[in-house]
Amino acid sequence: MLSIISLEGYTISASDSANSFDFDPAAFVEEKVAEIRSVVRRDRVAIATSGGVDSTACAALAHRALGKGLVCFFMDTGFMREGEVEEVRDLLSSLGLPLKILPAKDRFMKALEGRTDAESKRLVFRETFYTVLGEAARKEGCDVLLQGTIAPDWIESSGGIKTQHNVLEQLGVDTVERFGFRLLEPLLDLYKDQVRALARYLGARVDASERQPFPGPGLLVRCIGPVSEEKVEVLRKATKAVEKHLGALRPAPKQYLAAVIEDERSPSRGGVEVAASRMLLGARVEYLRWLATGVKGDNRAYGKIAIVTGRETEPVDLFGLPERVVHQDGEVVRVVYRISGGNGSKKGKYIVIVRAVETRDFMTAKPSAIPLRVLKRMADRVMEDDRVSVVCYDLTSKPPATVEFE
Amino acid sequence: MYIPVVFMGGQYNHLIVRALKELGVSSRLVMPNTTLETLKGVDGLVMGGGPHSVYDGMDKFGCVPEIIKKAGFPVLGICLSHQLIGKILGGEVVKGRNPEYGKTTVEVIEPDDILQGVGREFVAWASHNDEVRKDGGRFVVLARSEYCEVEALKDERRSVYGVQFHVEVADTPKGMIILRNFIGVCKRG
Structure with a gap:
């Protein structure tokens, strides 16, 4: 069960099965599959995957809960590495997850060109990302978006260190009003090493479970x-x-x-x-x-x-x-x-x-x-x-x- | 055994809970407005770091100053909470001339208490702008570093401790020993 406490507009949650010394992926999966099924009432749910271990583990987890009702998007922001789109497609198909690519390179570059401040760039990236994703999700008939947000993402955003492209609700952004979907973030309590254990348990290949972290905004933040x-x-x-x-x-x-x-x-x-x-x-x-x-x-x-x-x-x-x-x-x-x-x-x-x-x-x-x-x-x-x-x-x-x- | 952690807004507070669980203790984050009454029955309490400064005014810290003054159970304050303890016990908190970010070497002065088993010197990760000065404070200085004269302290009378560095991060390799020692203090009551 999730126990949630609120502080100054953002939320801290602590799951019983997470953060324990002997992290038990099987128990975690069982708990979260039940939770996802109980929260999702409509058939189709969207997830934005990057090929990173967080979103891959989240997609594999959701696939267990929802089967064919899960739609996997991949946003081509123009800030990807060489060959990344093909690599991610291959990686997810090995888990039985077909990928829908959203070409949005020009929209991102147009919105970002001329900006120099790091926070302003992150905010514009986030706005563009969810606008494009919201449009695509609605077209597919999805009104719930799954995200692989993990503990360090919201901890850093809560402290105001940087705007994470994927942290919205913790900062009080109303995603339904703003982008037209509800957010579901089943990995909120996990750290990176635990997510890797989860990905391995869910059958991800080693190149997926041990993949280096690559930020959501990609090369933009570099x-x-x-x-x-x-x-x-x-x-x-x-x-x-x-x-x-x-x-x-x-x-x-x-x-x-x-x-x-x-x-x-x-x-x-x-x-x-x-x-x-x-x-x-x-x-x-x-x-x-x-x-x-x-x-x-x-x-x-x-x-x-x-x-x-x-x-x-x-x-x-x-x-x-x-x-x-x-x-x-x-x-x-x-x-x-x-x-x-x-x-x-x-x-x-x-x-x-x-x-x-x-x-x-x-x-x-x-x-x-x-x-x-x-x-x-x-x-x-x-x-x-x-x-x-x-x-x-x-x-x-x-x-x-x-x-x-x- | 139950040792909650007061969430003071810092990035590593969540890691304290994780570290305590790894050491076999039950723990969770509680808010700074948690009263002493609510904490009745805990075996000890850890208080984390945070973005505020002690000289911004004590009203920012909820019940924490009251807990530091009156707690009948062992308390460990980290970073900002260490500074709060130093201030409440009569020391001074000032803007550090040489703030520490990242690696620092801590020199142990009192090796027999919660710093038992860490050696005479150890590597720790710190991140702070302010620091505690003794200035007649009613506490014993347990450790110092080249840039900070009070890296660890203990109340003269009670089991109330403060550490300026972060015992909960992986880059402080001896941090788990110090937390285990603190748990030992909690066990003895």
Whole structure:
């Protein structure tokens, strides 16, 4: 049973079978299948799947409860990785779930072009996403939407750290009035490791159950600052190289990704360089033009990205650097270390930032100790794109940075 | 054994419940307006972190100040709640000159209490702008770090504890030992 308590407009629920040490997928499935059947009265229910483990597990769970009454949508937002649409189609069909693709690339780009602020981009994305989904769901005769929202999604949104594209009701959005459907979120109490256990139990292939988290807004939240088709294209290529190189490591980092930002730098201030130099002799520290999301003391921090240039050093030896920089300038939320480029040798418009972290539950995280030679080899590949001038590695833990960039 | 967790609005509060359950204790989130009367019969209480600041005014924290003053059961306050305990026990809470975000190294001063078994130094994850200063407060300082002079404290008279860092996150590897020690305190009553 769900026990629900309300606080300042949002809801906290705690399910008895979730969050226990020995999470029991069988008991969870039994409880939730009954719950879904009791709540859903009409025959047809929609779910938006991304191919991520949360929505895949949710779809498989709902399929048990509703059978053919479940309609699986996949939104092509234009912020997907190369080959992602085909991959997701294949992944879901292995679970017996046919996919309806919603092409909406132009609508998203039109709504987002020219916007630079991370929160405003997330809000516009969410609005467009649910508007398109609402239209499609109504056409299919569905008035209930299932979502694979999990615990960290609403915990972060409740604290105002970032707008999750899939958190609505917890923030008091009336989905019936606004988008024309009711929401059902059976995974609200689960953490990532428990969702993976659930997906495995429901028969998902290993590439589905162990799939890396990929945010709902996709590459959009890794496109720091303004969005353009070109910028997304650069990021898509860089992402492919980064996933190939870091994914081949054994063990692979828990999460690895690329982000893109304009190569526009300004000097750091005060004692930042002096403090950084204590760890990296002759370090040069500059600030990038656009801000990134962080989290400091349970509050959202939207702050500066510092780029550190210095002699070749193993990244693991520089993991203490962000602390020094942040102590000198409290507006910094992220410190990245230059791996390749930036010495005037190559003219390009964009900096690619590589991030890899180790984490249990994504509530906290630390940077992965990737060897410099691996990063350099990967950077060479990324630099083959003429539009990229510099490749950096992110040295920041969570907190003060978040895992994603916006 | 039942040890509820007061939800103070922080991102990790839910993880405290999860950690307590992993240690075999029954737990759930309760709201800050939960009264001492309602908490009758609990074996102990943990209070989480949150986005507010102690010097925003005590009215933001519901019954929590009252609970800290009068609880007859063991209490563990984390982050913001640690600061509330420090303040109520007569210490000072100030904006930290060097706030800690992420990894910090905690140095143990009193090794025989809830920090038993964690070594002389241990790695912890913290995320705070404010910090507690002793300033004549009626508590014992159990641990400190390079940037924060009160990382852990205990009421001079009762089993009321505070920790500035987050015992409940996976990146504080010794956090579960500290929680287990606190559960031990609750068992002894």
